Amino acid sequence: MSRLLLNLQYEDGANEQKWFELPITIGKQAENSLELKSWRVSKHHAKIFHKEGNLYLHDLGSLGGSVLNSQRIYHVHPLDINDQIVIGPCLIRVVDINSISDADEENDALVEELDQPTVNYSSLTEAVDAIDEPDKKVESSESDDLSLSLINKKIDATTLIAKRNQLHKLLLEALDLKRNNITMMDDSLLREEASRLLKKIVESDSEFSELSYADELCAMVLDEAVGLGPLEELLKDPSITEIMVNRFDEIYIERAGKLEAYPMSFSSNQSVVSIIDRIVAPIGRRIDESSPMVDARLKDGSRVNAVLPPIAIKGANITIRKFPLKRPDMKDLIGLGSLDKYMGEFLDICVKNRMNMIISGGTGSGKTTLLNILSNHIPEGERIVTIEDAAELRLNHQHLISLESRPANTEGRGQISIRDLVKNALRMRPDRIVVGECRGGEAFDMISAMNTGHEGSLTTLHANSPRDAISRLEVMILMAGMDMPLAAIREHIASSIDFIVQQTRLSDGRRVISSIVEIGGMESGIIKSQEIFKFQRGPQSGFYGLGIMPEKFERLKEEGVQIDIDHFNQHTKAVSGTAQVLH
Structure with a gap:
């Protein structure tokens, strides 16, 4: 009989370590292997069992939930040595396990066996959509270099798609046999079962087993x-920067700044919808007919941005901006x-000496990439708060707080806007505030923060020139509902912002910093600006x-900061050729 050594740490400070025979049942009733008396624990809360040498934690539909390594789990999830489980008042750590047998038939039925296929396509789709952690990263050796393999074998795309759809339907029919088991599996277990079934289907049907590309098809x-x-392969390709699914059979990609059609497709519109659900569910977002648009x-x-019909007339579509x-x-x-x-050294000095900067540019011009790079020039030891619609900034700092806005729920409640987060950030003792993008009233709060002790803050906005950026800021501050005259708004902007960095995407796909402009106060009711660097x-x-x-660098020089005046007179020839990508 297999045994598991668990370390049990309770909220009252009690700590014990003991062996349990597998399977281990956990709950507040006395018949459980581990009895936890708490209102947060269900009568039959969870179960730890083994199958084929592997440990699994099974949440039995408890109200209070089971938390594994800081993530709440649903149904079945793999378990390993040193994993930490929180159930009610108890922190459970897996310490050791002795020899494991394969004799637990009840657990084999839970995680394994799928016998007779029954045809029910729609119910399988529901079952697959119900997986709780669909974005769990699972490496698939069969899918490595899939695109290259298919190209080398000169497979016709139309034939491949037809075979793919046929085999896909057979797999869905076979999976539907144990629908209850499927809905209790985490994504890694489901993938394992689907792979086993798929292999069985292919081996039993010569129409598939004799294909030269059977592995790639699977x-x-x-x-x-x-x-x-089809997104799996595109996401692995480092040369692709954007993926655009216009409808299930129409996919475009951006490579080296140029758009091109992609020959593969999804099997149906429902398949695209299911994949959108798998993307948005783990981060607590929702998308349906009543709320057909989502950022994730x-x-x-x-x-990721996704849109469903009837808003998307041609069918569900997805746009992915890859990192x-x-x-x-x-x-x-x-x-x-x-x-x-020289521009790079200039921007480095600006960030390190706490200049307030706005990065301006059009869609896809590289604003977020530049914001991320500049944010990583902030000296260590400063407390940074980042605020975004969908968290995508990746800073290297240890003292970092990342906040993400939240849309309203199905009842129209619970919305947390960027403006709410900016206001809250001011109470979090930040040295710097970095806002992913200003689109509305939050611009007023951001500029107020820049002017009240949070120098060196950064943000981006959509505008085609530095002068347009100033005009957009004026409009966004008016959107905040502040009853201020335009002259006062302009004074507010002029006293808060030090530099505007303009990003531009050229016709050949290259992204360049086309202008760096200093904001220099007011003159005759107009915000003064002077260009320091430009791309010609x-x-x-x-x-x-x-x-x-x-002017601000003159003051820095007086304070002893080393500044090379010659940097402001240099000319660097542009790099010729097509756009390159960051790998």
Whole structure:
């Protein structure tokens, strides 16, 4: 009989370590292996069991829930040595296990066996959609280099899609046999079961087993049934920066700044909807006909926007802005020709000396990437609060608080806006506040923070030029409902912002810093600005310093900061060629 050594730590300070025979039942009734008397614990709360040498924790539908390694779990989840489980008043740590047998038939029935197929496509779709942690990262060796393999074998895309859809339907029919078991599985277990069934289907049908690309076909079907379908391969490709699903059979990608069609597709519109659900469910967002639009993020931080019919007329669509695999830094941007080294050194001095900056630019111009890089130039030891709609900033600082806005629930309650978070951040003793993007009334609170002891704060906004950025700020402050005259708003902006950095996406796909402008107070009711650096197009394309030292740098120089005046007179020739990407 297998035994498990558990360390039990209670809220009252009591601590004990003891062996339990497997399976271990946990609850507040006396017949449980581990009895926990608390109103937060159900009569039959959870169970720890084994199957084929692996441990599993099974939450039995408890109201209070079971928390594994700081994440609440639902149904069945793998368990390992040193994992920590919180149930009610008890912290349970798995310490050791002796020899495991495979004789627990009840648990085999829970995690294993699928025998006779019954045809019920719709109910399987519901079962797959019900998985609680669909974004759990699972490596699939079959899917590695899938695209390259298919290209080498010269497989016709139309034939491949037809075979994929046929095998996908057979898998769904087979999975539907044990619908109750499926809904109790976490994503890794479901993928394991689906893979086993898929192999069985292919081996028993010569139509599939004799195909030269059977392995690649199985990987595609598995991705669509329990993963992200055709998106899986696109997300692995570091040369792709954006993925756009216009409808189930129409996918486009951006590579090196250029758009191109992708030959593969989803099997149906319902498949796209299911994948959207798998993306948004783990982060507490919802999407349905009553709320058909959603912003979300993938596990790697990539930004996702999804829209459902009837708003999306052609069918459910997804737009994914991918994050580079490696965290880029200023040297990477200089190497790609987004700016020159003199501009990079200038921005570094600005951040380290607590200048308030706004990054302005159009959609897809690289604002968030630059914001992330500049934020990582903030010296260690400062407390940073980041505020975003969908968390995508990845800062290297230890003293970091990340806040994310929340949409309203189905009853229209519970919304937490960016403005609410900016107001709250002021009470969190931040040294710097970094707002992912200002779109509305939060601009007033952000600028107020910049002007009241939180110098060195950063944010982005959509505008096509520095002057447009100032105009947009004026409009956004008016959106805050502040009954202020325009002259007062302009005074507020002029006294708060030090520099505006303009990002531009060129026609060849390259993203460059096209202008750095200093804000220099008011003159005749107009906000003064002067350009310090610019990117010039044409035959003399390149980055130019305009020979002007900012007034704020004059003050820094007086304070002893080392500043090379020659940097403001330099010219760097632009990098020619097509756009490159950060890998």
